[in-house]
Amino acid sequence: MIKKITCNNGLRIISEDISHVRSVAVGIWVQAGSRYELPQENGLTHFIEHMLFKGTATRSAKQIAEEFDRIGGNINAFTSKENTCYYAKVLDHHAKHAVEILADMFFNSLFDPNEIEKERLVVLEEINMVEDTPDDIVHEYLWREMYENNPLGSPILGTEETLNSFTKEMILSYMERHYTPDNVVISVAGNIQEGFLEYIESLFGQYKSVKKPVKSLETPAIKPIYTENFRETEQAHICIAYPGLSINADNIYSLVVLNNILGGSMSSRLFQEIREDKGLAYSIYSYHSSYEDTGVVVVYGGTSSNQLNELKTSIFDSIENVMNKGFTETEILNSKEQLKGNLLLSLESTNARMSRNGKNELLYGKHRTLDEVSETIDEVTLESVVDLAKEIFSHKPAISIIMPKKVDL
Structure with missing residues (x-):
């Protein structure tokens, strides 16, 4: 049975208890995708997804990876046209530790300028990888042309030009506008132990919006190009x-x-x-x-x-x-x-x-x-x-x- 908790700040926690398994999967879903970006921000949503893994005030990028390896868990993330998800899967008795790390990444990432420069190179290689894969890039060319001048047609990864313009200030400004409680859902499925949902609420249910959620869509028509x-x-x-x-x-x-x-x-x-x-x-x-x-x-x-x-x-x-x-x-x-x-x-x-x-x-x-x-x-x-x-x-x-x-x- 699926249950829903709406926190005081508007953030929603969705849970499905599956008592016969030994794992728990947790995902932080944010209604922030590439189609919500300004032209100069193209690729910023995806870049932020990368940067949340690059270290917090108390954990380095290596420590984040090592802590999940130590508990036999998996952590990953993805960005789409309309949303971003940070997710982890661990054994049920490690669930609190996993969600604490996710919360640390979500709230306390440093966005260190040195790490931004290094990750810029990583994402550029990701862009190059897609460019070298014709059965992938043919889709990108299609979307770029048929949704010309609309964010829905822009590449999720961004371009080399936009990627080189990203700064810590741009990241923080984007997150203030989009990573607001009303735009966030935390989904949990698995063997949920007593007190776990309350623990999630204590970590995520108190933060406030600096700005109101931004959600402005321009519905594009497909151009027969x-x-x-x-x-x-x-x-x-x-x-x-x-x-x-x-x-x-x-x-x-x-x-x-x-x-x-x-x-x-x-x-x-x-x-x-x-x-x-x-x-x-x-x-x-x-x-x-x-x-x-x-x-x-x-x-x-x-x-x-x-x-x-x-x-x-x-x-x-x-x-x-x-x-x-x-x-x-x-x-x-x-x-x-x-x-x-x-x-x-x-x-x-x-x-x-x-x-x-x-x-x-x-x-x-x-x-x-x-x-x-x-x-x-x-x-x-x-x-x-x-x-x-x-x-x-x-x-x-x-x-x-x-x-x-x-x-x-």
Whole structure:
């Protein structure tokens, strides 16, 4: 059963007690992501995520790592377009120690100028790593062009130019605006021992906002752009994007089913038609990214440059068939059963439960049982998926291509 505590300062603590396990997962979820950054701050959210591991008033970066190693635990973090999460997983009897370290990092990080300079180099290498991975960077190029001049299209890692401008003052100013109690959820899942939630509340329930939470969104429209980039690479890579749905859309589960049938599994249309039947690609798939106010459906494929034209044509043929011929009842049923199975199997770890509950509270402010979600999936109909496919794929897409040499398209 999921329980919620709202502290006096507005911070929320979400817990799910799983008494038959020996672990506890704790995550600090902050509604601060790259789309909330000012242009000159691009990449700052991610940089702060790194800097919270670089030492506090009482612990060095090495000591933070050593303390978690000593108790056999794991600690990590990630930044997305709309949120940041700092999380740890430990044995239940080490939970208080783990959350105390997380609190120390959250409140007492030094942001030492020397550490800022060193971490600047680390993140620059991370940017370079993505640049050297064409099947990653083709997505970045797509988002940059189709969401031009909107923070949603900016890279989470930032750029070399913005990265070199970051200072301690910029970090503190950003955290004052975004790391406010109203923007924070602490999610706990596992074998929660007596007094643990009260301990979390004592650490996090008292701090106050210096400034009111900042949450200003400009909903972007996908621009139907076409962009080509030439690089030293063996394969050509293509991304094709269409407008999707926001996380709160009434028919979001119809989109989940649609994506699964189109390119979300090994039995999907794209996988079977393009990889299995034609042998055009090793990697071919689709995904949907949903945000608070918008969303996007993306198809990706990679192939040799002399087959790029055929791959592109085959992808559009598959999409055309979806629009004109729809789906079968068997495809809809199989997809729904697969999604329900994936949902249940994905929640067999305390980390997964912590993550699900934290995101649900941060994004939706409510929690649905697995049975309720399964029932909603079951309610998806053939008609709702067909209608949604026609609506989505009737738009002119945005296309991003990376190739090793010029080919005729």
